[in-house]
Amino acid sequence: MPPGTEAATRHMADRQTVLTSRHVLTDGEDVPLEVSLIALEEHLLPALLRKGLVDSPHDHRTLDRWTRLACGVIETLARDPFATQADLARDLGLDRDTLTRLNAAIAACDVAQALITRHGRGAKYWQNTILPMLRSGVVDAVRRRIHRYPLRVGVYPGVSCMFFCSFCGRHHDAKYAPQTVPEGNALFDAMMRSAPADDPYRFYLSGGLEPLTNPGLGEMVATGAERGFKLSLYTNGFMLTPQLLQKQEGLWQLHTLRISLYGVDAESTTRVTRHPKAFDLVVRNAVALLRLRNDRRSPLRLGFNFVVLPGRTADVLALAEMIAQINRAAAGDRQIDFLTLREDYSVQPSEGLRPAERARLVEIFGALEHRRTRDDLKQLQIDYGYALQALSEGAPGQPLAMAGDTDVRPAGYPQISVVVDLLGDVYLYREAGFLDRPGARRYSIGQVTPSRSLDQVVRDFVESGRTVVPEPGDTKFFDAFDHVVTKLLNQADADGAFGVPFELGPVRQRVATGPNEPALTIAHPTLAPTRPARGTGAGDDSPTRRARL
Numbered sequence: 001m002p003p004g005t006e007a008a009t010r011h012m013a014d015r016q017t018v019l020t021s022r023h024v025l026t027d028g029e030d031v032p033l034e035v036s037l038i039a040l041e042e043h044l045l046p047a048l049l050r051k052g053l054v055d056s057p058h059d060h061r062t063l064d065r066w067t068r069l070a071c072g073v074i075e076t077l078a079r080d081p082f083a084t085q086a087d088l089a090r091d092l093g094l095d096r097d098t099l100t101r102l103n104a105a106i107a108a109c110d111v112a113q114a115l116i117t118r119h120g121r122g123a124k125y126w127q128n129t130i131l132p133m134l135r136s137g138v139v140d141a142v143r144r145r146i147h148r149y150p151l152r153v154g155v156y157p158g159v160s161c162m163f164f165c166s167f168c169g170r171h172h173d174a175k176y177a178p179q180t181v182p183e184g185n186a187l188f189d190a191m192m193r194s195a196p197a198d199d200p201y202r203f204y205l206s207g208g209l210e211p212l213t214n215p216g217l218g219e220m221v222a223t224g225a226e227r228g229f230k231l232s233l234y235t236n237g238f239m240l241t242p243q244l245l246q247k248q249e250g251l252w253q254l255h256t257l258r259i260s261l262y263g264v265d266a267e268s269t270t271r272v273t274r275h276p277k278a279f280d281l282v283v284r285n286a287v288a289l290l291r292l293r294n295d296r297r298s299p300l301r302l303g304f305n306f307v308v309l310p311g312r313t314a315d316v317l318a319l320a321e322m323i324a325q326i327n328r329a330a331a332g333d334r335q336i337d338f339l340t341l342r343e344d345y346s347v348q349p350s351e352g353l354r355p356a357e358r359a360r361l362v363e364i365f366g367a368l369e370h371r372r373t374r375d376d377l378k379q380l381q382i383d384y385g386y387a388l389q390a391l392s393e394g395a396p397g398q399p400l401a402m403a404g405d406t407d408v409r410p411a412g413y414p415q416i417s418v419v420v421d422l423l424g425d426v427y428l429y430r431e432a433g434f435l436d437r438p439g440a441r442r443y444s445i446g447q448v449t450p451s452r453s454l455d456q457v458v459r460d461f462v463e464s465g466r467t468v469v470p471e472p473g474d475t476k477f478f479d480a481f482d483h484v485v486t487k488l489l490n491q492a493d494a495d496g497a498f499g500v501p502f503e504l505g506p507v508r509q510r511v512a513t514g515p516n517e518p519a520l521t522i523a524h525p526t527l528a529p530t531r532p533a534r535g536t537g538a539g540d541d542s543p544t545r546r547a548r549l
Contacts, residue, residue, distance in 0.1 A: 040074075041067045043111035051105045069094070070106050073506050078120020081130055082401060082487040085500040096499045106506035113508055121390040121398055128386070129484050133416065134509045139502075142413045143492060147459045149196050154419035155188055156433050157217055158209025162238055163262075163273040170208040174436040176422050184422030185216040191420065191454050192224045206234040207421070208434025213239065214422075218248030230255035234305070236262075237282040238275075240289060256301040258340070259286060264318040283322070286336075287329045294332030303338035303381075308388065313357050316341065316364050317371070324376040335379040343387040345480040349399030358397045365392040386480060403486040408474050410467035414445060414458045416485055424448035426457050428468070432477040442468050443477060 044067055048054040053066050072092050076083045089099050106112045117126035133139050133151070141148045160175035176184070192203060203224060205211050212235050214220075224231045233251070237259035245251055259282065263269030269279035286302075293300055306319055319339070327335040344352055353361070365384070369392070372380050384392045391397040412428035419433035420426050424447045427433040432440040445466070446457035478486070492502040503510050 037064070037067055037071060040071055040111070040115075044070055044105065044109050047105040047108040047112075050108065051101060053101060053105055066102065066105070069102055070112065073102065073106055074112055074115050075120075077116045077122070077506065079122055079398075080401075081122040081125045082491045084491055084498065085495045085505060086498040089498070089500075100500050100504055103500070103504060103506040107508040112506070116507060117509075121395065122401075124384075124386045124389045125401065125484060129481065130488055131509050133485070133488070134507075138413075138416045139489065139492060141415045142411075142489060143502075145411070145462055145465070146415070147462045148415035149455050150414055150416065150418045150458060151199070151202070152417045153191075153195070153203050153454070154207070154417070154430055154433065155191075155203055155205050155220075156207030156209070156211075156419055156421045157184070157188060157205060157214040157220060158207040158211045159213040159422070161208075161210040161213070161236075163210070163236055163275055163278065170434040170437060174434075175209065176435065180422055181214060181216065184424065185214070185220060187424045187448050187450070188220055188420070189223050190450070191448060192220075192227055192229060194453055194455070195227075197228050200228055200230040201232075203229050204232045204234070207419075208431075208437070210236055210239065212244065215248075218250030220250070221253050222250035225250075225253035232256040232258060234258050234260060236260055236273075236278075237285050238278060240282075240285040242288050242292060245289070245292065252296065252298055252300060254300055256303070257289075258303055258305050260305045261319070264315045264322055268312075268315070283326060286326050290326065290330035290334070290336065291332060294330065294334050301337045303336055303340065305340045305342065307342050307344050308353070308361070309344060310351070310353055310357065313353070313361055313364055316361075316368060320368055320371050320377060323380065324371075324374075327376050335377070337379065338381040338383065340383045340385060341388055342385045342480070343400050345400050345402065345478075345483065346476075349402065352399055358391060361388070361391045361397070362394055366394070386484070400480060400483065401487055402483045403475055403478065403490075405470065405472050405475060407486055407490055408470035409486060409489060410469060411462075411465075412443070412445070412468070413485055413489060414461060417481065418445075418454075418458065420448060420454065426454065429477040429482050430479045431482075437477075439471070439474070440477060442471075 041063060045054070045057055045063065048063065048066050049057070054063050057063065069092055073088055076088060076091070085096075085099060088094070089096065092099070094102070106116075117123065117131060136151060138148055138151050140146075159178070159181055161170070195202060205217070205221070211217055211233060217233075221231055221233070231254050233254050233256070235257070240259070251257075261269075261282070262272040263279060266276070266279040269282075270276050289302065292298075293302060304319075304323065306316075308316060323336050323339065365388075368382070371377060372382070382392075387397060387400045414426075414428060417430065418426050418428065419430055421433050421435065425433070425444045426446050426448060427440065428443045428445060431437075432443040434440060445461040446452075448454050448457055475483070495502045495505060
């Protein structure tokens with residue numbers, strides 16, 4: 001084929017993919033179904049022929065039928081990654097065998113895979129969490145109750161907290177006794193020294209109490225860095241003064257430091273934290289930290305976490321101006337690296353952002369993208385997370401995917417995620433590891449001690465067959481990552497029960513490849529790099545936690 005013809009063919013294929021992806025993202029609002037079908041048919045045809053679903057490319061009637069059915073599967077899973085095979089069979093009017101054959105063709109088509117996992121409203125679920133977990137083999141390990149060292153481990157080293165945030169599930173009077181701190185730090189040190197070093201993002205530092213209240217945090221970070229772990233720290237930033245950084249030199253060995261913001265000015269921050277000095281001090285600390293980082297030429301990545309609350313969508317643009325002000329005040333070569341915007345997972349979708357607010361956010365996010373082209377925000381990367389990403393691309397959004405009380409898995413999934421507190425207690429869910437939180441102790445599966453490792457605690461629980469009987473309201477112990485993992489595992493179980501095994505679904509990467517896959521690149525709570533900002537370098541990891549105190 002002449003070079004010019006080959007280039008034209010590639011250009012046409014790319015254009016067809018763009019049209020189809022826009023149809024998938026907007027549910028046909030931008031690109032009609034018939035246009036999408038024409039584009040998809042060309043890419044799907046080779047797979048349909050190989051799988052014996054279509055005998056001839058000239059059999060347009062049969063080809064159109066299978067393409068329409070495939071489009072239904074693609075659209076559904078691109079919008080809702082947790083749709084079951086039973087749902088699809090019912091909605092498309094297919095029996096199990098026919099659906100399985102169609103799945104095989106879709107799984108063999110690269111464009112179909114891209115449309116499902118990259119171009120729909122559920123793209124962040126696929127890219128940040130689902131696909132990395134599938135590649136690692138942990139989903140298969142959980143379903144078969146096979147022991148694996150946890151994929152992600154939350155280290156909760158905080159001793160106390162100076163904020164009393166209105167949303168926080170912690171016991172506001174709880175704090176650890178000072179004498180427990182050295183012993184707890186020794187457990188954390190031993191845990192990181194003995195953990196498999198094949199995944200540098202295995203551990204993250206967070207918790208129900210402020211991590212910087214631990215006087216040994218810097219040494220803990222240094223230990224982790226020595227072992228090759230790229231640690232992320234979630235902090236409210238209140239104690240992050242130059243004096244503390246001087247005392248805790250090891251903090252400079254963090255990979256990422258995330259400051260959770262609770263407002264865009266003193267009034268809104270005080271209303272949430274009940275601390276009148278919170279906003280001004282955190283901003284001052286951020287400016288000083290940025291200057292110190294630039295003076296030291298430190299590779300530390302620095303950014304903010306922020307939750308978009310109902311009735312407060314306009315705060316997003318005020319937040320951008322606040323970050324720009326910090327960058328100008330620091331006046332260095334490097335600016336704030338990233339901003340993660342999240343929807344509130346602590347409330348049910350009916351209590352969250354209203355449809356009108358989601359529509360307004362499309363405009364706000366457009367203005368935000370334009371604002372960050374100016375010099376004082378030009379280095380900022382923005383991660384919109386699971387639920388807000390589609391809005392940032394100008395498409396209709398949908399609430400966070402959340403599990404219900406009846407979805408809670410009695411055995412949890414410790415092969416995927418656990419958290420460990422200062423006492424060595426190991427918890428199944430990320431919001432359960434808060435000291436003295438009512439009802440949370442039921443989800444402690446054991447205790448790490450000088451003679452009992454985290455690996456042994458997890459192994460004993462998995463191999464014992466023990467379970468925890470869920471009670472109404474237990475999803476309060478979930479963060480957004482827990483909701484996603486629970487829905488994914490339940491989907492896999494439902495598909496198997498329906499008679500179309502998970503690995504025979506339409507997503508190619510559902511076939512587990514085991515622990516020798518390339519290391520994942522995220523600490524908490526999601527598992528994959530974020531999309532880089534336009535005109536900037538590589539993306540950053542993307543937590544879902546509303547704010548870690």
